[in-house]
């Protein structure tokens with residue numbers, strides 16, 4: 001059995017693989033994912049594959065935490081220049097966030113064709129890959145929750161934002177105006193990305209991240225919802241016997 005772990009800026013997502021992907025409850029970590037990991041009772045596993053955003057990705061620390069908790073050394077893949085024909089556009093490939101790379105690996109593994117990935121997490125990221133497997137680039141923008149939280153703080157708005165009756169409508173008080181501002185900013189960013197050069201009429205649109213369901217009803221066109229996309233990418237690497 002394998003344990004797959006995706007450490008994001010807000011939450012640690014995980015799943016077990018025993019021939020079927022069995023996702024567990026995400027763990028909010030408050031900036032200390034090592035403590036969240038160590039505090040969990042893990043089943044006996046033969047392999048641990050872990051990806052962590054750069055800010056929380058210090059390899060030596062994860063090696064010792066996972067070794068102590070699971071008794072095995074984790075595999076910690078890094079973004080690479082190429083994987084099975086998928087080519088990273090970054091001149092320094094390892095600088096591309098591993099979660100973004102794994103999300104693309106997961107889609108490319110199943111679809112050797114054009115696609116975009118939208119990850120609506122702490123950050124909102126968009127990446128585009130053409131039909132030859134060339135990563136054309138992407139964007140990193142504030143995620144919906146991050147934008148909302150920072151504006152509520154700046155404006156010292158005390159009450160939690162209520163959802164307006166019409167999710168496409170304008171706000172009628174500070175809270176709903178801020179909420180709609182954060183939502184429209186995310187939706188506007190996606191629309192700009194879709195219009196950026198390199199779009200393909202056949203490209204698959206794949207959506208993941210904690211705010212995926214919030215955005216989905218208002219996104220243009222059809223999107224494939226893949227909540228475990230980064231974990232699927234880890235699984236693809238582990239099953240392909242790839243060198244991390």
Ligand SMILES: Nc1ncnc2c1ncn2[C@@H]1O[C@H](COP(=O)(O)OP(=O)(O)OP(=O)(O)O)[C@@H](O)[C@H]1O
Nearest residue numbers: 008009010011053120121122123145146209210211
């Ligand atoms: N139960 C939840 N706990 C925390 N955040 C949630 C929850 N449900 C939805 N969200 C939203 O999901 C966002 C975090 O998404 P996600 O868990 O995908 O991020 P992450 O993987 O930690 O971030 P990133 O990959 O961008 O570093 C939060 O900002 C919040 O808006």
Ligand SMILES: CC(C)(CO)[C@@H](O)C(=O)NCCC(=O)O
Nearest residue numbers: 053054095096097099100123140
């Ligand atoms: C952008 C995030 C925070 C998204 O989780 C992560 O992929 C990251 O920290 N990336 C490093 C910077 C980059 O991808 O260019």
